[in-house]
Amino acid sequence: MADTVPAATAPDPGPATGIPTGGVEIIGVTKRYGDAVAVDDLTLSIQPGEFLSLLGPSGCGKTTTLRMIAGFEHPDAGDISISDRSVLGLPPHRREVNTVFQAYALFPHMTVAENVAYGLQQRRVPKAEQRQRVAEALDMVQLRRFADRKPTMLSGGQQQRIALSRALINRPSVLLLDEPLAALDRQLREEMQVELKLLQARLGMTFVFVTHDQGEALSMSDRIAVMREGRIEQLDAPESIYAAPASAYVASFIGQQNFVQGTVTADGGAIDTEIGTVAGEWGADAVAAGGSAVAAIRPEFIRLETAGSPGVGVDGRVLSVSYLGETLQVVVGAGDQTLLVRTPAPTAPAVAVDDDVRCVWQPSAVRLFAAEGAPLASTHVITLPDRLRA
Numbered sequence: 283m284a285d286t287v288p289a290a291t292a293p294d295p296g297p298a299t300g301i302p303t304g305g306v307e308i309i310g311v312t313k314r315y316g317d318a319v320a321v322d323d324l325t326l327s328i329q330p331g332e333f334l335s336l337l338g339p340s341g342c343g344k345t346t347t348l349r350m351i352a353g354f355e356h357p358d359a360g361d362i363s364i365s366d367r368s369v370l371g372l373p374p375h376r377r378e379v380n381t382v383f384q385a386y387a388l389f390p391h392m393t394v395a396e397n398v399a400y401g402l403q404q405r406r407v408p409k410a411e412q413r414q415r416v417a418e419a420l421d422m423v424q425l426r427r428f429a430d431r432k433p434t435m436l437s438g439g440q441q442q443r444i445a446l447s448r449a450l451i452n453r454p455s456v457l458l459l460d461e462p463l464a465a466l467d468r469q470l471r472e473e474m475q476v477e478l479k480l481l482q483a484r485l486g487m488t489f490v491f492v493t494h495d496q497g498e499a500l501s502m503s504d505r506i507a508v509m510r511e512g513r514i515e516q517l518d519a520p521e522s523i524y525a526a527p528a529s530a531y532v533a534s535f536i537g538q539q540n541f542v543q544g545t546v547t548a549d550g551g552a553i554d555t556e557i558g559t560v561a562g563e564w565g566a567d568a569v570a571a572g573g574s575a576v577a578a579i580r581p582e583f584i585r586l587e588t589a590g591s592p593g594v595g596v597d598g599r600v601l602s603v604s605y606l607g608e609t610l611q612v613v614v615g616a617g618d619q620t621l622l623v624r625t626p627a628p629t630a631p632a633v634a635v636d637d638d639v640r641c642v643w644q645p646s647a648v649r650l651f652a653a654e655g656a657p658l659a660s661t662h663v664i665t666l667p668d669r670l671r672a
């Protein structure tokens with residue numbers, strides 16, 4: 283995320299071949315920096331017109347992957363093709379891509395229209411055509427009325443939309459976006475997410491979007507590639523990643539989870555834990571009987587009932603109740619384990635701290651995974667106050 287240089291201009295699309303433009307094939311790509319492997323034998327096929335997000339924690343190789351597609355970095359091994367042609371060895375400006383960075387780097391002394399026209403000017407596109415294309419590009423982001431203003435007279439969100447229209451004006455087949463919304467405040471970011479998705483659908487252009495924000499990836503993407511240490515851990519539609527994560531890592535990275543550690547039972551379909559036997563469905567590979575595993579239950583899949591009610595679950599005591607607007611968040615202590623429960627506020631049961639309750643869930647909502655060696659990234663862990671342990 284260090285670039286402050288406007289994205290390179292893209293050439294006009296190649297000759298019509300009948301092959302839809304904008305597909306990206308990454309085949310067995312590795313990138314090393316000294317001894318560190320930033321991207322590790324990565325293979326990924328991005329469809330023309332797809333909105334694909336690369337999602338993962340800092341340092342997992344998202345930006346390096348994007349920069350190799352753009353041509354700012356070069357793989358040590360493997361191949362990358364765009365619209366069915368290998369781009370290895372091609373400089374950024376000869377690829378059918380353009381990039382939008384987090385730092386939008388608009389020229390402050392130029393007007394909005396001059397900023398957007400910059401790439402066309404460099405390519406000596408005739409003035410009349412420049413004017414028409416700038417107007418079109420500003421219309422795409424609904425900012426034509428600001429054409430004569432200086433960027434400093436606009437909000438952060440408007441400046442980012444100008445950076446977008448500057449990247450779109452050369453009609454790239456693929457738009458690469460490296461955390462373009464990270465600098466915006468939350469409300470603006472959410473508005474821009476909707477706008478970006480609408481724009482992408484309208485243009486039918488391939489978008490490759492780098493983010494470490496799972497909400498952003500879930501709300502915009504056709505598919506999400508969850509990355510870990512230079513590799514793809516899971517590639518799937520947002521709803522599949524959310525409902526059926528393949529590993530505890532993916533489960534911990536997308537949404538919130540209650541993780542309960544245990545040992546796989548003899549029949550292999552459950553784990554024995556501190557809060558009893560928890561049955562569920564295996565994420566990817568099942569662990570053999572007696573092995574260490576973890577059960578993951580999302581807060582919104584747990585229902586609160588009165589203590590002693592029937593149903594699969596566990597009895598506990600309410601430790602805290604927080605009103606979050608649309609939802610009520612309740613933390614329940616059961617032995618040394620705490621469970622986070624989230625329930626729609628309008629239909630939430632009336633519960634208060636120290637109430638005895640029963641947390642109930644459907645076994646089909648529980649995912650079982652092999653226990654990870656390292657602690658899970660966003661494992662829900664709350665230390666019980668001593669007074670509540672007794």
Ligand SMILES: Nc1ncnc2c1ncn2[C@@H]1O[C@H](COP(=O)(O)OP(=O)(O)OP(=O)(O)O)[C@@H](O)[C@H]1O
Nearest residue numbers: 283315318320339340341342343344345346347494
């Ligand atoms: N120019 C470089 N020189 C040395 N190491 C680098 C360089 N660029 C990236 N790396 C290393 O490669 C790994 C992957 O970095 P990369 O920037 O692709 O991750 P990322 O997932 O995009 O992280 P972030 O979200 O923080 O940008 C990291 O360990 C990083 O330190």
